[in-house]
Amino acid sequence: MEAYDYIVVGAGSSGCVVASRLSADPAVRVLLIEAGADTNKFWVRTPAGTGKLFMDKRFNWAFNTEAVPTLGGRKVYWPRGKGLGGSSAINGMIYMRGQPSDFDHWAALGNEGWGWADVLPYFIRSESNQRGANDWHGGDGPLHVSDPAIGHPTADDFIAAAQRVGIPRSADFNGPPHEGVGYRQYTIRNGRRHTSYNAFIEPVRHRGNLTVRTGMRVTRVLLEDGEATGVEVQAQGQRRRIAAVREVILCGGALASPHLLMLSGIGDGASLHRHGIVPAVESPGVGRNLQDHWFGSFSWRATAGSSYNHRLRGAQKYVEGMRYLLTHGGYLALGASPVTAYARSEPGRPEADLQLTVSPMTFRFAPSGEPVVDGFPAIGGSMVLLTPDSRGHMEMLSADPLQAPAFHPNYLSEPGDIRRSLAGMRMLRQIAQTQPLASRIVDEMAPGPDTVTDDQLLDHLKANGNSGWHQVGTCRMGNDPMSVVDARLCLRGMRRLRVIDASIMPKIVAGNTNAPCIMIGEKGADMIRADATPARVVAS
Template sequence: MEIYDYIVVGAGSSGCVVASRLSEDPAVRVLLVEAGPDMNTFWVRTPAGGGKLFMDRRFNWAFDTEPVPTLGGRTVYWPRGKGLGGSSSINGMIYMRGQPGDFDHWAALGNPGWSWAEVLPYFVRSETNQRGANDYHGAQGPLHVSDAAITHPTADDFIAAAQQIGIRRSEDLNGPPHEGVAYRQYTIRNGRRHTSYNAFIEPVRHRGNLTVRTGVRVTRVALESGEATGIEVLERGERRMIAATREVILSGGALASPHLLMLSGIGDAAELRRHGIAATVESPGVGRNLQDHWFGSFAWRVTPGSSYNHRLRGLRKYLEGARYLLTRGGYLAIGAAPVTAYARSEPGRPEADLQLTVSPMTFKFDASGEPVVDDFPAIGGSMVLLTPDSRGHMALKSSDPLQAPAFHPNYLSDAGDIRRSIAGLRMMRRIAEAAPLASRIIHELVPGAPATTDEQLLAHLRTNGNSGWHQVGTCRMGVDERAVVDPRLRVHGVGRLRVVDASIMPRIVAGNTNAACIMIGEKGADMIRADAAPPRAVSI
């Protein structure tokens, strides 16, 4: 039997951090296991290649939700990264931490150590920011964070128009005042996507005490006498056990980690028994508290020169490709929508709850899943509700570990979410109608000028809205009976087992989730080292 001190399950945004930091101690043996493959391919490393990975099942779990009653029975596609780097290998590379109040709220719920002041050092430690070090940014961390490779006049005009309607200009959306309009930053290094794997594992993979294994499907956590003792895996068609003498750390993300707990007999006992799984630990919160961001889309036909669609079609797209290969620059070197505004849907809100974005290009997916840039000048936009009160859940469909669970996101089930989302759509239109952006717009394509009433805008949100692909919360951190892990991320009722990933968030952050997941990995690794238990004896 293979034996390690620590086994980390999932080489995604959090898991790569945990494995890297734990293996800094040469006295411990660390195994990092990942179900997917190596992801060192051209379109993964090329920032603009994200669209080509959106439905690529080699690198994407490509989940679908169950029909969502609040969306008229729609199913929603949920891409999730499958391979080294996890979803940091297929995302839009946006580096946005969330608002300070997010973390202060976590702490106020009974989670000491998770306030903004206490997590900020972990954000700083992980980062090398192109702008240099200050009180809010690092310059010596593994993860490279950079400014957009190209600015565009339309993006500049979006910033100016947002200011016209009262949204302040910001120089740094990850620093005070944490609200305003600005260009984003990205996890891009020298024109290439910088994933959690690239940042934290690739430079140290040579360590003799670190083993990284791909193509390994973990089927359950082995439990004995109330403790995690290892994992059962399926590799090349064979099942076998791998032992952990200190801890097993689940970092599979908000969809995989609760699934593994359920398969291991940790969850709602009645639900587990219904699928023939012996309930070892009653933990009714496993898979509950599911949260995600929901966005409403926009598109506008614009004047020539206000969009770069033409640069990514026909002969010009090959010229852009050559430009990227020669210089690591150009339009293939940029991440998702370059500018964003953080604003409040209502005057009484304690912090920004809307994310409003514009991109000077538009595309659609064809029948094969390939992104196709529109053949006319257009710009796209989105309105994201950052602090939804709607809550969903996930549940087993089968005891077969290879069958995906059932996902019930329950989008727009809260009346306040609907009200604030509609306010956000109206705010986005106000920006589009303000100078100087208005001079570029010919007419609104989506949702379209006829959609003016609350009912019509809600219909647009239900019919054309989409997931922000930021699922969190399904192994909630806390001290109450429905919390799954404690504030040190230890699974309630089980020794030597932790969850360290997006699933531990009590409430979703008001921003993109990748940076917060990396912070969770940093803080979780420190907790594991500080709490280090003596290794248990293993019989071979």
């Protein structure tokens, strides 16, 4: 049987880090398995191509949730990356770590070694920041982090207006004081998207002890006598087995990793029995504790010069395209909304729980899934509740590993989430009505000037809001009966098996999730090396 010391399942934000760091030891053999394909395509590498990837099933699993009762029965679209780099190949490239209290809370829950002081060195290690190294940032790591390629006066006016309503200016959201209003940073290098694959695997893919396989679907983890012994895979219509001499490491993300555990007989016993799967480990927390960010959307018709919609339409879009091809600059080199504010929904909150953003461009999706930039000047905005109390779950629908599970996100099921979200929507509207930003706005298109009561705003939030595409928590780290992995990310009840990805987060971070997933990969790889699980004998 084909055998490797470590099998890493999933070449996404965490998996690429784990495989890169483990394969730095020439004495071990590492296999990195990815179900998707190569993502070295023009619109993947071009930052403004994010919209084109939103519904592109070549690079996107394109999941949908079940009907969500708290949203009036809506099903919500969940894009997830499929291919080398995972979701870092289709996301908005925002580099945001969360707040120190997020990680201190993880540690307070009994996860030793996961406090802010413990994880900060891993954030720094992974990063090469355009601004250089300091106490909070790295200057020579694999992942390039940069400022927006081009500024816009509307973004500057949003910052000024937010300051006028009492939100302080921030020069760095990833350094103290970790809240305020300012420009974001992005995982973009020289005008091109810098995925976890580009950063961590591409430069070392020549290593003789590192094997990368694409187009290969892992269908279950092989278990024997209380330990993981390898994986079963499907490729080109055939199934076969690959042995792991030391460990199997699941890095499929918050949706794929728990599903793979269930398929392997690890999860809620009654649920597994219903699908004819004999439980190997009773772990009722698998697929529970599902968390995500929910956002409310805004759009405003704007004055000429307050939006760059016109630069991405008609003949101008070809000018921008040529500009990008020649310089890797201009509007095609921009990531998602360039400016944001981290603020508190209520005065007594211990940390910022709102993310308020504005972008000087707007677009819609045509029935084909193609993004179409609006033909008039407009400004888009969003309010994200960063610390939701609502919890959902996922469950198997079939023992067929190729059938997606059912996702029940349970958005806005907690009254406090609704109250704080409405406060955030009012705050963003207040900023839009404050000078100097107010002078750029002609009228509010959505939710609209007549949407003023709590009930009206809530109706808009339910009908037109959307996922922040930050699903986490489904293989929660902890030391209680509902936790799935321990603080060393080892699966409870099964040896030689770890989960290292967004699913291990006990609580979602108050920010975007890509940078924390890379940190989790860094820390997880260090734990694997430190533990040095001895090789087992594999029958030839």
